[in-house]
Structure formats: C-alpha cells, structure tokens
Amino acid sequence: MHKVYDRWPEIARKNYFSDLSQIEFTKCPHIVFAGMGGSGAIGDIFSAILSKTSTHVTVVKGYHLPKTVTNNSVVVVISISGNTVETISMLKNAIEINSKIIVFSDGGKIKDICNEKNIPHRNIKKYHSPRASFTSFLYSMLHVLKPIIPIEEKDIIESIKELENMSIKINSKxxxxxxxxxxxxxxxxxxxxxxxxxxxxxxxxxxxxxxxxxxxxxxxxxxxxxxxxxxxxxxxxxxxxxxxxxxxxxxxxxxxxxxxxxxxxxxxxxxxxxxxxxxxxxxxxxxxxxxxxxxxxxxxxxxxxxxxxxxxxxxxxxxxxxx
Known part of the structure; x- marks a missing residue:
C-alpha cells in the first residue's frame, strides 16, 4: 500500500494528462455523483468544488437515486472495482430515468452493463485497492468532466505540485x-x-x-x-x-x-x-x-x-x- 501512496503525485499527473475523451457537453444544471466508500468520497470532493457555483450537486450513497434526478440530470457513476452492488443499482436506476450517464470503473460488471446499453464508460486503472486508487480516479475525472467543472487548469496543476511537495515530507522514505x-x-x-x-x-x-x-x-x-x-x-x-x-x-x-x-x-x-x-x-x-x-x-x-x-x-x- 505504501508504495502506491508514495506514487500519488505521479499517478495524479499521469491521469490528469491522460488521453481519455472528455465529455462533449458544457451545460449541466444538475449533476449527481453516485458511488460508495472511496468512490463516494470522490463525489464529496466534486460537491465541495462545485458548492460555490450555480450547479445543483447531489451525492448519493445507496441503492436508489432521489426523485429530483430527471432525464436532464447528469449522473456520474463511480465504482473503482466495477462490482459494487449499490452502485450497479443506481446505474440501472439512471438508465430507467434516461439521464445522461458517465461511468468510471476498472472494468467489472458495470463495464459490461455499459457495453450492453451503449453507455459512455471510462476505464481507470485500480492501484492496489479502491482507497489507494484515489488520485487515479479523481484526476481522471477532473480531466474527463472538465467542460462542466468550473475549476481552472492552473488550480489543478497547483494541486499536483503541492501533492509533490507534500510527498517529500510524508512518504515512506x-x-x-x-x-x-x-x-x-x-x-x-x-x-x-x-x-x-x-x-x-x-x-x-x-x-x-x-x-x-x-x-x-x-x-x-x-x-x-x-x-x-x-x-x-x-x-x-x-x-x-x-x-x-x-x-x-x-x-x-x-x-x-x-x-x-x-x-x-x-x-x-x-x-x-x-x-x-x-x-x-x-x-x-x-x-x-x-x-x-x-x-x-x-x-x-x-x-x-x-x-x-x-x-x-x-x-x-x-x-x-x-x-
């Protein structure tokens, strides 16, 4: 585990500058982050980033999406393993509602559902465990969702540089x-x-x-x-x-x-x-x-x-x- 944590700044930089395709729309009145555990914590971060904007943000950790989610909502589904039962349930719920759906996982059953339903899926590498894969998923999502996340690139670069500075102070060496x-x-x-x-x-x-x-x-x-x-x-x-x-x-x-x-x-x-x-x-x-x-x-x-x-x-x- 510590070997992955030592690489967090490197993993963050690599995933932010990845060749994953960005979303193609720029307007998003309501964005929903659906995930559990470490995946849900990523949704909490986006909620904090968006808290001072006019975008309505909902973070859902459970089996069902709230009634406020409609076909105008963007549902971001996050399951690092791709097999989280609650998140699979929320994905199926979003499909029923006919929301705009964006999915992030390292394969699993969720990827299979996306392939079957022709839903955009970004495959992000898991490092060691879901909680250790935090920067891999967070910075990949910052890249993919950039058109609807009002945070400047210089601020993202600053965060990576400060991660590098922090690593010098706290890593296993x-x-x-x-x-x-x-x-x-x-x-x-x-x-x-x-x-x-x-x-x-x-x-x-x-x-x-x-x-x-x-x-x-x-x-x-x-x-x-x-x-x-x-x-x-x-x-x-x-x-x-x-x-x-x-x-x-x-x-x-x-x-x-x-x-x-x-x-x-x-x-x-x-x-x-x-x-x-x-x-x-x-x-x-x-x-x-x-x-x-x-x-x-x-x-x-x-x-x-x-x-x-x-x-x-x-x-x-x-x-x-x-x-």
Missing part, C-alpha cells in the same frame, strides 16, 4: 519525527473526534474512513459549527475521545472565531487536542493535500498498532453475504 503524518499517528491513542468546517467535509469523511479501513479503529466526525449546538456538551465529562481540529487556510471569519473559542474551551477543560491546518491554495489543493497527509497518518498508525492496513475482512464478509 521520510521515517523520522519530522514527518507530519507520523506525528499525527503518534498522537492518536484513543478514539478521534474529527471537527471540520463545511467546506472540508470531504477531508473529514475520508480521514474517518481511512482510520477505520487502514488503522482498524473507530472514529467520529463533527461539523464544527453544528457541534457547538449539541455535540460539544459531551466534553463536560472525562472520556476516551481525542479532538482533532481540521482547519482551512483562510476559513470564514466566523468559523475562525469558533475555532478559537473551541480551543479555549478545550484548554480550560484540560483536554489535549490536535490542530491540523491545510496548505495554502485553491479548494482542490487544500482538500487533496489534507487527504494525502491524513491517509498516510492512518497507514503509519496501522504500523504503530501492528495491524496490516490492507485487509478489510468485515467488508468482504458483508459483500459475500450479499452475493
């Missing part, structure tokens, strides 16, 4: 106390509660999933603003949780104020917390570099806990029962 991913893994000793601002929700979801899949530990995520209306009360008593604050460079002013109040509250309660701040740059750069940093932290934590990050036996158990 940098085994030292200066490695920020190792620092995070060393700090985690109990169950993390991951606080995030709305724009960085994809980072929090991905970090939670990576801790669960790679490190085999539980984790909780909380929107920092919403949590101040409910979840924060749980810190009034001692517990076995550890707060992690994921902050963006140039967060909204009121969000910055909330962070400072929260930190003051934790300090008064003598609760140790970990603050993780994004790189500078556009929203894609912030998200992808945080994901790289935190994914690697989950791998180093697995090593510290003496568990193999690769197997996901419980997931396989459920998949086998479904089959």
């Amino acid at each position: 940098k085994i030292s106390k200066e490695n920020p991913s190792i620092q995070i893994s060393e700090w985690i000793k109990d169950t993390p509660v991951i606080y995030y601002p709305w724009g960085l929700e994809p980072v929090a979801i991905r970090f939670k999933n990576s801790l669960q899949e790679n490190s085999k530990i539980q984790a909780v995520i909380e929107d920092v603003i919403e949590s101040c209306h409910n979840g924060i009360v749980t810190w009034d008593k001692q517990n076995n949780f550890q707060p992690i604050l994921i902050r963006g460079q140039k967060d909204y002013e009121k969000t910055k104020e909330r962070w400072e109040i929260l930190k003051e509250f934790f300090s008064e309660k003598k609760i140790d917390y970990k603050e993780i701040i994004s790189e500078n740059g556009n929203i894609l750069t912030k998200i992808i570099c945080l994901i790289y940093l935190l994914d690697y932290a989950s791998i180093y934590l697995a090593i510290k806990l003496k568990v193999d990050p690769t197997p996901v036996n419980a997931i396989e158990y459920i998949k086998n029962k479904l089959n």
Whole structure:
C-alpha cells in the first residue's frame, strides 16, 4: 500500500494528462455523483468544488437515486472495482430515468452493463485497492468532466505540485519525527473526534474512513459549527475521545472565531487536542493535500498498532453475504 501512496503525485499527473475523451457537453444544471466508500468520497470532493457555483450537486450513497434526478440530470457513476452492488443499482436506476450517464470503473460488471446499453464508460486503472486508487480516479475525472467543472487548469496543476511537495515530507522514505503524518499517528491513542468546517467535509469523511479501513479503529466526525449546538456538551465529562481540529487556510471569519473559542474551551477543560491546518491554495489543493497527509497518518498508525492496513475482512464478509 505504501508504495502506491508514495506514487500519488505521479499517478495524479499521469491521469490528469491522460488521453481519455472528455465529455462533449458544457451545460449541466444538475449533476449527481453516485458511488460508495472511496468512490463516494470522490463525489464529496466534486460537491465541495462545485458548492460555490450555480450547479445543483447531489451525492448519493445507496441503492436508489432521489426523485429530483430527471432525464436532464447528469449522473456520474463511480465504482473503482466495477462490482459494487449499490452502485450497479443506481446505474440501472439512471438508465430507467434516461439521464445522461458517465461511468468510471476498472472494468467489472458495470463495464459490461455499459457495453450492453451503449453507455459512455471510462476505464481507470485500480492501484492496489479502491482507497489507494484515489488520485487515479479523481484526476481522471477532473480531466474527463472538465467542460462542466468550473475549476481552472492552473488550480489543478497547483494541486499536483503541492501533492509533490507534500510527498517529500510524508512518504515512506521520510521515517523520522519530522514527518507530519507520523506525528499525527503518534498522537492518536484513543478514539478521534474529527471537527471540520463545511467546506472540508470531504477531508473529514475520508480521514474517518481511512482510520477505520487502514488503522482498524473507530472514529467520529463533527461539523464544527453544528457541534457547538449539541455535540460539544459531551466534553463536560472525562472520556476516551481525542479532538482533532481540521482547519482551512483562510476559513470564514466566523468559523475562525469558533475555532478559537473551541480551543479555549478545550484548554480550560484540560483536554489535549490536535490542530491540523491545510496548505495554502485553491479548494482542490487544500482538500487533496489534507487527504494525502491524513491517509498516510492512518497507514503509519496501522504500523504503530501492528495491524496490516490492507485487509478489510468485515467488508468482504458483508459483500459475500450479499452475493
């Protein structure tokens, strides 16, 4: 797994500059991202990128598309394995609705359905596992969907360059106390509660999933603003949780104020917390570099806990029962 993660910047660059054909339309009032797990997390990133545009975005993780999806909607179906049962169900649902459909997978049953129904399919290589294939799929999709994704090429190039800079600090050749991913893994000793601002929700979801899949530990995520209306009360008593604050460079002013109040509250309660701040740059750069940093932290934590990050036996158990 670590060998693939060391190559993330290279894989990102290769897939963004691939020869995959781009979509041929430019207007898209409603775009739906349909996928589960690591594939669904990619949809979360596109939702964050598009959040400040007039495009209506829906991310669906389940068996059925909502009634708001029509034949005017663009449904982007993502299944890295190509065999995810929920995603296959959503693809069939989109076919029934007669939506515009774009499909990304590394073969599988989904590709067979696309061939049978004459649906555009882009075959993206899987590296090691779905979660390790993150940059392969994300940057291929940024290339293919470019006509309807309002993010400038210079921003995408910036994100790849910052991935390269991040790799120098955190990759498997940098085994030292200066490695920020190792620092995070060393700090985690109990169950993390991951606080995030709305724009960085994809980072929090991905970090939670990576801790669960790679490190085999539980984790909780909380929107920092919403949590101040409910979840924060749980810190009034001692517990076995550890707060992690994921902050963006140039967060909204009121969000910055909330962070400072929260930190003051934790300090008064003598609760140790970990603050993780994004790189500078556009929203894609912030998200992808945080994901790289935190994914690697989950791998180093697995090593510290003496568990193999690769197997996901419980997931396989459920998949086998479904089959």
